[in-house]
Amino acid sequence: MTVDQRPAAPLVQDMLTLPRKTADGARVNLIGLTRPQLRDALIAAGTPTGQAKMREAQVWQWLYHWGVRDFAAMSNLSKDYRALLARHFDIRLPEVVSRQISADGTRKYLLRISGGHEVEAVYIPEESRGTLCISSQVGCTLTCSFCHTGTQKLVRNLTAGEIVGQVMVARDDLGEWPVPGAPKNETRLISNVVLMGMGEPLYNFDNVRDAMRVVMDGEGLSLSRRRITLSTSGVVPEIARTAEEIGCLLAVSFHATTDDVRDRLVPINKRWNIATLLAALRDYPRLSNSERITFEYVMLKGVNDSDDDARRLVQLIRGIPAKINLIPFNEWPAAPYERSDWARIEAFADIIFKAGYASPIRTPRGEDIMAACGQLKSATERARKSRAEIAAETAADGGAG
Ligand code: SAH
Ligand code: SF4
Numbered sequence: 001m002t003v004d005q006r007p008a009a010p011l012v013q014d015m016l017t018l019p020r021k022t023a024d025g026a027r028v029n030l031i032g033l034t035r036p037q038l039r040d041a042l043i044a045a046g047t048p049t050g051q052a053k054m055r056e057a058q059v060w061q062w063l064y065h066w067g068v069r070d071f072a073a074m075s076n077l078s079k080d081y082r083a084l085l086a087r088h089f090d091i092r093l094p095e096v097v098s099r100q101i102s103a104d105g106t107r108k109y110l111l112r113i114s115g116g117h118e119v120e121a122v123y124i125p126e127e128s129r130g131t132l133c134i135s136s137q138v139g140c141t142l143t144c145s146f147c148h149t150g151t152q153k154l155v156r157n158l159t160a161g162e163i164v165g166q167v168m169v170a171r172d173d174l175g176e177w178p179v180p181g182a183p184k185n186e187t188r189l190i191s192n193v194v195l196m197g198m199g200e201p202l203y204n205f206d207n208v209r210d211a212m213r214v215v216m217d218g219e220g221l222s223l224s225r226r227r228i229t230l231s232t233s234g235v236v237p238e239i240a241r242t243a244e245e246i247g248c249l250l251a252v253s254f255h256a257t258t259d260d261v262r263d264r265l266v267p268i269n270k271r272w273n274i275a276t277l278l279a280a281l282r283d284y285p286r287l288s289n290s291e292r293i294t295f296e297y298v299m300l301k302g303v304n305d306s307d308d309d310a311r312r313l314v315q316l317i318r319g320i321p322a323k324i325n326l327i328p329f330n331e332w333p334a335a336p337y338e339r340s341d342w343a344r345i346e347a348f349a350d351i352i353f354k355a356g357y358a359s360p361i362r363t364p365r366g367e368d369i370m371a372a373c374g375q376l377k378s379a380t381e382r383a384r385k386s387r388a389e390i391a392a393e394t395a396a397d398g399g400a401g
Contacts, residue, residue: 212228254296
């Protein structure tokens with residue numbers, strides 16, 4: 001079956017009519033549980049321990065390979081067992097509040113999660129591949145001065161279920177679940193996932209890790225770890241764990257070549273400065289030429305875009321297998337910066353390229369629907385919370401929501 005012959009994508013309106021909540025709200029959501037958590041939950045619901053491994057494998061496949069949302073459709077389970085599952089569990093995804101489609105095909109989803117919070121996810125189609133950009137928090141506790149999300153006050157960590165749920169909702173919208181009996185599609189619509197939406201993923205480490213373990217599992221969504229990129233502003237103590245416990249590719253929001261400028265652009269630099277960050281990156285356990293670190297560098301007119309900056313940048317990262325991704329600044333209302341001129345960006349890229357680094361300039365996508373990097377910000381705003389408060393709430397909420 002070619003891509004064009006696939007069944008038409010379900011309409012967002014259709015998806016909204018699917019049940020998303022139970023009346024009593026007490027059932028455990030299966031989405032986002034890791035395999036061991038799923039097995040424990042099945043045992044706690046009355047699955048005999050001797051059968052738990054088999055049941056876990058069956059349910060997992062229904063959820064993540066076939067994308068089934070109804071226990072009644074799990075046809076290789078007995079009627080009684082399906083009823084037991086329905087009594088104890090839910091299959092709950094974030095609710096699609098709206099979907100905007102850009103002239104360039106980029107799709108932006110506004111999703112509602114429990115508590116009425118909203119986050120965004122963005123799908124960027126490319127030739128023979130597609131990238132889904134997902135969020136890890138509602139808003140962000142950090143305040144990078146060029147980032148729209150950084151101006152959003154309300155914050156809570158997303159649960160693992162809400163992070164996996166973004167991938168599943170996008171698959172629903174794109175009609176990408178396998179059809180029983182039909183040959184496998186060669187090209188995946190969502191071939192890559194980047195944690196570059198709202199939030200700092202390394203401040204929600206455990207949930208991001210668990211969610212990525214679900215997404216990477218070969219019996220389900222089956223996205224290889226090399227097709228997942230986590231972007232961090234530089235949370236140094238969690239960088240080594242990212243390689244060890246997730247194993248995905250790493251991108252770092254570098255953005256400046258002196259501590260003075262980086263302090264202003266990426267304030268976390270005051271805690272872990274450029275030298276400390278680079279030392280952690282040099283030690284990144286997976287570092288090799290085939291798994292280079294991406295240095296993200298936003299191009300801000302007159303702030304960080306001089307030839308001297310370009311030369312300092314290559315000097316600083318010397319010895320680190322790296323590529324440098326230049327991001328033309330994406331403007332947002334009342335942003336305090338301007339995008340560097342195109343000629344300046346090209347001159348900067350040229351210096352980096354001549355020093356031996358790949359220096360792709362990221363084409364802005366979905367600008368007409370404010371879907372580009374750093375433009376995501378939901379309308380809900382309340383008091384800013386501290387990281388300690390968020391961590392306490394997340395612990396109280398427990399794993400998947
Ligand atoms: N919090 C993480 C991931 C989300 S931001 C991080 O900071 O890395 C994803 C990327 O977009 C980061 O490199 C971020 O610095 C960049 N970004 C933020 N605002 C931007 C803007 N207005 N224009 C261009 N890039 C921006
Ligand atoms: Fe948060 Fe990343 Fe935006 Fe900084 S750039 S405010 S870390 S989302």
